[in-house]
Amino acid sequence: MFGEGILKGLAETARNFFGSFVSPERLTTVEYPERRIAPFEAARVFPFLVYDGEDPLAGLRCVACQICEKECPPQCIFIVKSSDKKPDFVGKPQNYPVRFEIDISVCMSCQICVEVCPFDAIKMNTEFELSTGDRFGGLLLNLDQLVKPNEYYHRIHPAGAAEVDARLAGEKAKAEEKAKAAAEAARAAAEAAQAKAASEAAAANTTGEAGAAKTTEGVGAAKAAEETGVAKAATGEAEAKAASDAAKAAAEVASQKQPDQEGRR
Amino acid sequence: MSESRIHSAAAGERLERPENWNRPQRMEIDGDSQLLEVSMGPHHPSTHGVFRMDVALDGERVVRLRPVFGYLHRNHEKLGEGQSYLSSMPYTDRLDYFCSLSNNWAYALAVEKLAGQQVPERAEYLRVILAELTRFQNHASSIGFLIQEMGASGTPLMYAFREREKILDLFEELTGARMMCNYMRFGGCRVDASAAWLDNARARVAALPGFVDEFERLLATNEILMARCRGVGILRPELAINAGVTGPMLRASGVGYDIRKVDGYGIYNRFSFRVPMGEHGDVYDRFMVRLLEMRESVKILEQALREIPEGPVMDPRLKLRNFRPRPGEAYGRIEAPKGELGFYLISDGGPNPYRYRVRPPSLINLTILEDMCLGHSVADVVLISGSVDIVLGEVDR
Numbered sequence: 003m004f005g006e007g008i009l010k011g012l013a014e015t016a017r018n019f020f021g022s023f024v025s026p027e028r029l030t031t032v033e034y035p036e037r038r039i040a041p042f043e044a045a046r047v048f049p050f051l052v053y054d055g056e057d058p059l060a061g062l063r064c065v066a067c068q069i070c071e072k073e074c075p076p077q078c079i080f081i082v083k084s085s086d087k088k089p090d091f092v093g094k095p096q097n098y099p100v101r102f103e104i105d106i107s108v109c110m111s112c113q114i115c116v117e118v119c120p121f122d123a124i125k126m127n128t129e130f131e132l133s134t135g136d137r138f139g140g141l142l143l144n145l146d147q148l149v150k151p152n153e154y155y156h157r158i159h160p161a162g163a164a165e166v167d168a169r170l171a172g173e174k175a176k177a178e179e180k181a182k183a184a185a186e187a188a189r190a191a192a193e194a195a196q197a198k199a200a201s202e203a204a205a206a207n208t209t210g211e212a213g214a215a216k217t218t219e220g221v222g223a224a225k226a227a228e229e230t231g232v233a234k235a236a237t238g239e240a241e242a243k244a245a246s247d248a249a250k251a252a253a254e255v256a257s258q259k260q261p262d263q264e265g266r267r
Numbered sequence: 268m269s270e271s272r273i274h275s276a277a278a279g280e281r282l283e284r285p286e287n288w289n290r291p292q293r294m295e296i297d298g299d300s301q302l303l304e305v306s307m308g309p310h311h312p313s314t315h316g317v318f319r320m321d322v323a324l325d326g327e328r329v330v331r332l333r334p335v336f337g338y339l340h341r342n343h344e345k346l347g348e349g350q351s352y353l354s355s356m357p358y359t360d361r362l363d364y365f366c367s368l369s370n371n372w373a374y375a376l377a378v379e380k381l382a383g384q385q386v387p388e389r390a391e392y393l394r395v396i397l398a399e400l401t402r403f404q405n406h407a408s409s410i411g412f413l414i415q416e417m418g419a420s421g422t423p424l425m426y427a428f429r430e431r432e433k434i435l436d437l438f439e440e441l442t443g444a445r446m447m448c449n450y451m452r453f454g455g456c457r458v459d460a461s462a463a464w465l466d467n468a469r470a471r472v473a474a475l476p477g478f479v480d481e482f483e484r485l486l487a488t489n490e491i492l493m494a495r496c497r498g499v500g501i502l503r504p505e506l507a508i509n510a511g512v513t514g515p516m517l518r519a520s521g522v523g524y525d526i527r528k529v530d531g532y533g534i535y536n537r538f539s540f541r542v543p544m545g546e547h548g549d550v551y552d553r554f555m556v557r558l559l560e561m562r563e564s565v566k567i568l569e570q571a572l573r574e575i576p577e578g579p580v581m582d583p584r585l586k587l588r589n590f591r592p593r594p595g596e597a598y599g600r601i602e603a604p605k606g607e608l609g610f611y612l613i614s615d616g617g618p619n620p621y622r623y624r625v626r627p628p629s630l631i632n633l634t635i636l637e638d639m640c641l642g643h644s645v646a647d648v649v650l651i652s653g654s655v656d657i658v659l660g661e662v663d664r
Contacts (some may be wrong), residue, residue, distance in 0.1 A: 004490060005490060006488065006490075007487075007488030007489040007490050007492075007493070008489055008490055008491065010483045010484050010485075010488060010489075011486065011489050011521060013482050013484075014481055014485040015422055015485070018365065018426070024378045028429075029426075030429050030432045030433065031432075042439050042440045042443070043440075044439070044442065044443035044458070045438060045439065045443055045444075046442065046444060067373065069588070073351065073354060073588065075350060075354040075355070075357050075358060076356075110357060110358075110361075110447065111444065111447065112356075112357030112447070113443065113449060114353065114357065114449075117457070117587060118353075118587065119586055126443070179501040
């Protein structure tokens with residue numbers, strides 16, 4: 003019968019029309035400004051920079067290595083590297099960005115910067131209501147606008163943030179262990195040198211040159227002293243003094259390292 | 268008339284291009300009738316973007332049609348040559364913005380061929396799942412657009428977009444973006460799919476056949492649709508083969524050519540599915556071929572979601588940065604929803620490809636537009652160009 007197909011189609015339309023009153027899964031949209039759907043864990047809009055702790059600059063993970071700047075497909079990242087260094091989360095002195103700008107009118111939200119970042123410093127934000135009246139300045143995000151605390155990252159990407167935190171904690175523990183071992187060794191060496199210098203300084207008065215030479219040998223770390231020590235010193239006293247000075251210097255270096263480590267912990 | 272032109276070109280004759288061929292022409296006097304030159308586009312709702320058709324009309328009949336494109340040209344290939352292999356991946360999303368995951372796959376396939384990389388099993392399955400979901404939503408919305416161009420503005424397109432929305436939600440959950448997914452990498456996929464995602468995908472795929480049934484009841488036997496589509500825009504198989512047409516367009520003309528079957532790239536030879544073919548090569552056949560392909564996609568999806576193994580999606584030793592394949596060339600092609608999508612790469616051992624070439628299905632399917640439109644009315648031109656299923660992002664690159 004002619005018109006049968008049309009009637010069949012209209013029945014389908016009617017089923018959808020009345021069905022939308024009874025079955026809510028037929029409604030796939032929400033009325034946006036009043037109701038919002040929470041973004042997915044993986045959702046991505048524009049990048050931001052993560053910092054640990056309270057101070058955005060001190061805790062900034064970015065070390066201005068400029069890998070993201072090079073890899074960014076539309077070249078929307080602009081970084082100026084600092085001339086000085088600040089300690090990063092494991093205490094290693096690193097550069098930091100003096101200027102870090104992302105032009106979000108150019109950015110295409112591809113997440114390549116996040117993937118190539120070796121420091122987990124740049125992550126994707128989920129904020130999307132970014133319209134502004136200023137199309138140039140308003141869409142060029144500078145460092146102050148880009149930095150966000152780690153807590154914010156945890157809020158928007160809980161699983162990803164937990165994974166990153168675990169990895170960073172592991173790295174930190176490893177670095178600390180290494181630093182601790184180094185500090186321990188330095189302290190042991192310094193203590194040994196100090197003790198030796200103290201005990202042998204007295205002896206040096208009597209035994210003279212031979213003892214002094216031995217002392218300098220024991221210090222090991224104090225290379226400057228060794229050089230002067232082996233050289234022909236005028237008297238044993240002077241020799242012993244130089245040796246003990248060197249030991250003191252070594253101890254000082256070790257003790258300087260010590261509070262630094264504690265402060266980071 | 269134009270058919271013979273293409274045949275003679277195949278025989279090695281030089282094609283003559285008239286002067287000012289891409290400029291609008293003045294009206295021509297032809298005997299006692301006057302030809303009317305109409306410029307359809309570049310901003311015409313039926314052109315799916317910025318695409319112009321210079322149509323010469325004798326009354327209501329088309330006597331000449333020149334597709335003019337390039338309004339959306341953005342240097343895709345040159346950009347690809349100027350940056351690293353990884354940086355080109357997000358740009359491939361923007362070729363055919365309806366099927367970003369298929370484009371990702373084609374590019375990844377070409378680079379993997381170039382570098383001789385192996386893809387883990389789970390990643391292969393994920394690629395198939397995502398590509399078939401992409402094909403499903405592309406065909407659904409393409410049919411919706413086709414019917415909209417016929418005048419049914421609303422219902423079919425809204426139904427198609429309702430279904431597409433659910434598939435895009437899956438994409439967003441996995442890849443982080445709805446359309447510009449940027450998901451696949453050379454040697455695997457970027458992130459793994461969770462068990463919850465796979466369950467969600469299974470549930471949604473289980474609901475897809477119901478949607479195809481509904482779509483079919485709504486449209487397939489509609490008398491108005493049949494009156495408008497049958498016998499309109501006939502593409503003969505010889506012409507389709509000579510012009511290099513691929514995809515549902517070619518299959519609607521009765522040529523059984525599907526790269527999933529021919530090449531068996533990825534793991535497609537593990538799945539059982541059929542390749543639907545048309546008989547007449549008209550608009551209605553193209554519409555039906557797409558509808559049937561949606562069913563076959565669902566079949567592949569069900570198999571892939573059932574068989575997907577556990578394992579890594581990418582070799583953790585692979586480095587994304589400083590990727591330098593050895594010198595050589597490779598052509599990777601897949602059966603994208605619109606036809607054969609290929610990427611041709613030449614490497615000179617450097618971090619950037621020496622040559623980066625895209626073979627876009629939309630552009631090559633568009634070249635026979637005039638041959639299909641001659642003798643039809645203006646309203647049919649809109650319908651025929653809709654049945655080609657073009658995306659201008661891919662045509663112009």
